[in-house]
Amino acid sequence: MTIEQTMKSFPKPSEIEVPAGAEGWEQLYPYNLVFDNAPGGDEKFWFCDSQHWPTVFKPFETIGGEFAVKCLGQYNTRHLLIPPANGIEFKIHLGYLYMSPVPVPEEEIPARVPEFERRAGHYFQNWDSLLEAWHSKVRATIDEMEELDFEPLPDVVPFDDIVSGKAMDGSQTLMENYDRLIALLYRNWQYHFEFLNLGYLAYLDFFGFCKEAFPGIPDQAIAKMVQGVDMELFRPDDELKQLAVKAVELGLQSAFANPDDVEGTLGAVRDAGGEEWLAAYDAAQDPWFNFTVGNGFYGHDKYWLEHQEIPLGYIKDYIRRVDEGQDIMRPVEELTAEKERIVGEYRDLLQGEARQHFDAKRGLAATAYPYVENHNFYIEHWTMGVFWRKVRDLARVFVDAGFWADPADMLYLNRNEVRDAIFDLVTGWAVGAEATGPHYWPAEIERRRGIIDALATRRPQPALNTPPAQITEPFTMMLYGITTEQVQQWLAGDEAGDDDAITGMAASPGVVEGVARVITSADQLGEVEEGEILVATITAPSWGPIFGKIKATVTDIGGMMSHAAIVCREYGLPAVTGTGSASTTILTGQRIRVDGNAGRVEILEG
Known part of the structure; x- marks a missing residue:
């Protein structure tokens, strides 16, 4: 059939x-x-x-x-x-x-095919130099974005502008900087994908070769052959771990009693003679605190730089674990040793030209693999963090002018409407009359808020x-886990097997049992307790600090190269991704078994 x-x-x-x-x-x-x-x-x-x-x-x-x-x-x-x-x-x-x-x-x-090979070949042959240039381009765009200012309009044009013949009123800066902000964001999103598709393709090419050369090879074995690398996306979490270790070495544990009080915590560290620790903390912030607990795509995402209670809270938990004698570092050496063992075993099965192809394809995938995660820090976290901060700066100009009550209200306008609102603002200011916005937007924003809230109920x-x-x-296949087979499993639902198991993609190996903790947003991360199994619609790369607490991860969506799958493999945790419905089927408190080898999740009790 x-x-x-x-x-x-x-x-x-x-x-x-x-x-x-x-x-x-x-x-x-x-x-x-x-x-x-x-x-x-x-x-x-x-x-x-x-x-x-x-x-x-x-x-x-x-x-x-x-x-x-x-x-x-x-x-x-x-x-x-x-x-x-x-x-x-x-x-x-x-x-x-x-x-x-x-x-x-x-x-x-x-x-x-030939044109693809020519273009992709250029990147693969010049990977290191082109990637170095990529970092320079992205950082320059971020720096340019940082320089944009959104200031309230002055009561009068400065007299110096009269003398110099500037002949402009300053409103053009507001308008130009808004358009420039959008253009710079667009520029970095184009840079975002310069290497990313190639990273997936290199892995897919190696994946296909292994499936043909080694019939029956598990998907995880292929993934393990490129794992255990020192990726920049893990650097923010690694910085927190190092700060926790330093705090224990310096005897500063008691200063972290209430990390929600940022100034109080840093003051307590200072009072305890922790100047060395504070210097290390300040050094870690640039650039590694340009990191969000979300994914960077929403205006409400909280960034470490602006909400330092978040990293301080993670540091407090790491301090507790260090004091308990836990090893909080990622098992990089173990992962690397496991990688080399698996590579050696499969390589020894090949000879001659086949072995050369294996070496070349694996080497290419291992070279490209880090970018698959590293780009997240530079674009989704750093670039988007600066972008949302500038958006709030502009929104506050409108708040001062009475257009709406809260900077977050501007998110209920689309970006072209914001451009119209800017012209409305500067026109009323220029002619000495009331702008229309304060009489239009408050009620319209409330109407739209009601619609958004209603959509969010489902x-x-x-x-x-x-x-x-x-x-x-x-x-679609490697990032989202939307494969032909997986979609058919989603459609089959309860008819997919002869038991009640939830099936998905075998994303990271291992089998564990434990109590489920269902999470639907980053705001709930504080609820996760030691030894629980995380069940979520999806995890964000920035959830790293909780991966040392949990036993395994189950997600509704995500493939072999999704963030959840990669992070779990790098932390040595079992994972089943792309289940379609785990977060709506499993309840917090239920005892479940996660089989990351077979892509199965069973509800055992509760």
Whole structure:
């Protein structure tokens, strides 16, 4: 029986009822993002990207999704000409982002192969020098973004401007800096994908070679052959661990009694003679505190730099664990030794040209692999952190002018409406009359807030419409875990097996039992207790500090190269990803068994 003959469907978007109170939600987003306006919206297969956008978009926040997925697509389609895959179409349905991979017509694939090999080959042959240039480009963009200022307009033009003949009133700076902020963010999102697709492709190439050369090889064994590297994304967490060790060495434990009181904690360290520790703490902040407990795509994400109670709280917990005699460092040496053992075992099975191919493909995957996670720090965390800080600076200018009550209210405008509001503000100021905004936006923001709140009462459908016979787009498979087989398992639901096990992707090996802790947002991380099993829609790379407390991870979405899978492998924790429904099926407090070797999760009791 073929897949086509057994095919089932997810709900059609037109059949899904709008939550009460969310009527008119389509008006909050740009016309090109609204699902009802999408060509073939009820026919194409769409999956919800709850990995990056797990909560409802406020209108301004769509910018992250738009820039990220557009730039992802351009590298598949226009830069690299990846033979079987163009980009990913994206739309918003009931406040959530849905994606649909765009295939390359089969007859066009052969013509793309030589050009792809030429372009990808240039990167792989010059990886180190091009990556060094990438770091310079990204850092320069961040520095330029940092220099942008959003200041209230003056009562009068300074007399010096009269004398110099400047002939401008200062409002142009507000307008130009806003447009510049958007342009700089867009620039770094284009840089984001310069190497990322290649990292996935290098791994996919090695993965395919291993599957052919070693029939029956576990997916985890292939992943382990490139693991155990010193990745920059783990550097913020490593800095906290080192600070905790130093605090214990200096006898400063008592100073961390109440890390929520940032000034009080740092003052207590100073009073205890901890100047050496404070110097190390200050040094760690640039750049490693440009890190969020979220994923950087939402205006409400909290960054360590601005909410230092967060890193101080993690340091307090690490201090406790060090005092208890725990080894808090990642088992890098063990992971590296395990990697070398597995590489040696499989390499010894090959001879001659096959062994040379193995060495070349594994070497390429190992070289490209770190970027798959490292880019997150520079773009999602650092770039987006600066961006949201500047957005709040601009929003405060509007607060002072009476347009809305709280800087976060500006997120209920889309970015083009913000440009209109700026002109409204500067026009009223320039002519000496009231601006319209204070009379329009407060009520409109409250109306929109009600719609967003209503949309947030319902979890999104994991997918829409009938899936294709085969899914080939590399990002979709390796990052999201949306494979042909996995989608069929989602559709089969309870019919997938003869027991009650939840199935997903075997993302990180090991088998453990423990008590489940279901988490749906970063704000709940403080609830996670020692020895629990984390169950989440998805984890963020910045959740590193809790991976030393938990036994395993289970997620609703995510593939072999998802952040959850990579982080768990690097911490030596079992993981099952891409289950589709674990966070809504499992309850906090239930005892579960996680089999990261087989991709199975069983509810044992509770």
